[in-house]
Amino acid sequence: MQDQEILFYGKLHWIIFLWPIVVFILGILLLQQPILINVGYLFTSFGIIWFIVTYVTYYFSSIVVKKSQIILATGILVRQYADIPINKIESVDIRQPIIGSIFNYGSIVIRGTGGTVYGINNLHHPLTCRRIIEQVIHNTAN
Template sequence: MNYIEQNLQPGEEIKYVAKLHFFLFVQPVILLLIGALLASSPKEISAMTHYAGLLILFFGLVSLVQRLLVKTGSSYAVTNKRVVLKTGIISRCAVDLILAKCEGLHIRQSVLGRIFNFGTITVTTGGVTSSYPYIADPLAFRREVNTQIG
């Protein structure tokens, strides 16, 4: 949240802050569980299953670290003047969309997204399209943008 607070303009105040949904971590957790199950099989019974489990465990760990970095480096907020979307820790991608020039804000939710209340927000501005997946309660985000537009 530090990035957004540091880049507020005079008279600008934060109206809504979006969070990333816990569903972001489902895939790495499944990989870690499957990998741990397969890797725990004794080598004497099936060496191939054991090593495949270690490989899946490795991919699960890499995926978990990558998604932790995504969670740490992402900030999404609506202020009374603009929409601020920032991703990245080392390299940064930031979109500041002035509310008056908001062209499009699309929300895509799968069946699981509707059940668990998360989705992908796609922002369209000046022909540039940016997508931000695993946003918790994306309809509240859109509702706040529409409220601020007037």
């Protein structure tokens, strides 16, 4: 059962909640203006719904790295679940904006043999995840 040991468990970064909260706060501020009260209700409602959808996405999205496989789960309405054997991985790429470097989040793209591409956006600690995956690939090759 050594192959089942979890080496890395990753979730999405809290930054995904930023825009829903900003829209909600903007809606609250618009509610203070009598002439814009309907727009305020619209923004507040949209912010709440967006936050709930984002939370459900956060809750159900993850990446698990084990010695023999990577398990990737994303999405809510269209659930994507991938079980990738370590020996079927060709490359692991990171896409990280400047603000992602500051707050330690980014996207990870895993390319499998045969050109299959798996990815997860806004992952917390993407560089750590890539480093661990590359170590596991290296250890498996030896």
